[in-house]
Amino acid sequence: MASTDTFTDIRGCPSGARPLHRPRRRVPREPPASSFPTRSGDFGTGARTRTGTGARLRNPAERARRQWAVSGWAGLSVVCRPGVGGMAQSRGMTSIKATSGGESAVRVRGLVKHYGSTKALDGVDLDVRQGTVLGVLGPNGAGKTTLVRVLSTLVQPDAGTAMVAGYDVLTQPRQLRRVIGLTGQYASVDEKLSGRENLYMIGRLLDLSRKDARRRAEEMLERFSLTEAAKRPAAQYSGGMRRRLDLAASMVGHPAVLYLDEPTTGLDPRTRNEVWREVRRMVGDGSTVLLTTQYMEEAEQLADELTVVDRGRVIAEGRVDELKARIGGRTLRIRPTDGHRPAEMAEALAASPVTGVGGATADVEDGTVTVPIVDDDQLTAVVRLLAERGFGIAEIGTSLPSLDEVFLAVTGQKASVPQDPRPAADNSDDLEGAAV
């Protein structure tokens, strides 16, 4: 229960306490949206018949506020609760719940789905507030895809409830399908059709007129840099192109709620950035997004709030910056120049008076030194110290915590499934060959 204690410190909840709501407003509360946006048939004028949010979001300042970087706009209430049985019990579970800023566009309670003896979902609760992005972070087999499939009416849950935009997944699937868009983990476009025909077909199925469907298809092709490949059958597309087409297809109808199941897994950094840009744009336009990912970096880039899942259970939830504060900032990796042993460097760092870098460890196999740091000043201090001591730096870079590190911080345990780490180039801003 070590992790619970840590949480307790930060939150000020006595261990094992039941709900303690403590709204802490940092900015004035937004007026709650009066109704949910729905897919509108009127694409002709480019206008979307949305009430509340729609009008508000045309204001650029408001849009900017929805970007992930602007933190602290939501009021926060803290819920500490004891774990409920099984895994959660032993790990302890704490949730940090943001409760202001609007209604839940997605609301999941006690969702259960078993496949034989596999508990794909084992009592999942979560909320995605309207107009925000919820990141669902978890390793392979955590149940992310199953969750998305339940929420998009593809799979019937064994127990629990799920409401999307006010519609019940079980009893109102038809209405629900009008307001959602789905990009599954595996491309769901017609491979024999060209990119253009795929998007046109989706537009027609969403009741756009022929003209509007054609226009919207061109627009989406343009946005996802597929115009040149528009005529080729999707079967001839590269993985990245297919994923882009898939995303475009799920955005054709301006869905109010968009599910993205590991949208950038396996993509090159450029395509990934393109995907991120479009997701932000969708959110700027007022969509609510539920995004699953295995990467902390992606969650940080896109999500307002984060739900960490493992083995069908929610093991932590909260605002991204809150979780980040808990997990620690970044990890600094240094590769000494030849002739300097990582162990010596780590020792020197550990023995030095540089604040907060006592945790320097040498990775002998890798030939690097790892230093957890919280801010840029520490980075500078480390570099200066190494220069003073005459250590040569061959390579230096920082990276966000990996999923493993997140799990370690949140649960005190390793993730249940081994991770394949994302290539280093993807999530570290390398300062290669920094002068010493």
Next chain:
Amino acid sequence: MSTATITPPAAVRGARSEGRIGLRANLRHISALVRRNALQIKQDPESMFDALLMPIIFTLLFVYVFGGAISGKGHQAAYVNYVVPGLMAMMGMNIAQAVGTGINDDFKKGVMDRFRTMPIARSSVLIAKIVVEIGRMLVATAILLGMGFALGMTVHTDVLHLLAAVVLSLVFGASLMWIFILLGLTMKTAQSVQGVAMLVLMPLQFGSSIFAPTTTMPGWLQSFTDVNPLSNLADASRALVNGGAVAHSVWMTLAWAIGITAVTAPLAVMRFRKKA
């Protein structure tokens, strides 16, 4: 623990029928999906080979290989008039069978997931498939009739009766498609769909009056061929082309078509809905 409440807009609250797809929207969806299937054929023209070649090969095969034996040497021309209307029935069946493997294949692809999360009637995906297959049947039937005329078939009634025969086999073929769709949705692989389809098709086709009159068959087989809907269909089209009593066989065929559709279509749609 959450303080959020969910209030759907008044306009969409209540009304149980809300979310149902109107007829016009449904037709629009079906036509978009028909377009999809047609474009697939354009992209992959080989998928039309069966509809193009089967009627040619079968007509030549039956008229020249069996024609002499059945109707006597030199009487192939008479046999053409016997077998071509029967082959019309068979053609529908073979093409209907392709729907099963097609649907099974389709399901392996992610695009089905997309369709099933879209606000369209789930049956529209199946109906579009059937519409396209009926188109393929029409092509096959046209080629078959062309072959028949080239080999000396004559219509003893009139064009309207001939068209009625064509329509009847299309209607019956469409009803069979639901069976194969159901099979395609139930079986794991396209191969097993094809295997089971052959097991069902062979006895139905050869244990019928398609290729030869049933009078020479043993009694037990005759009682089978008599209830075999394919015999009814073959008899009906023969009567429509060559003249003779039409009513019984036509009604029997229609009854079969309606019966098969009424039972298997809802099952197929249900299966399609449940399939996860």
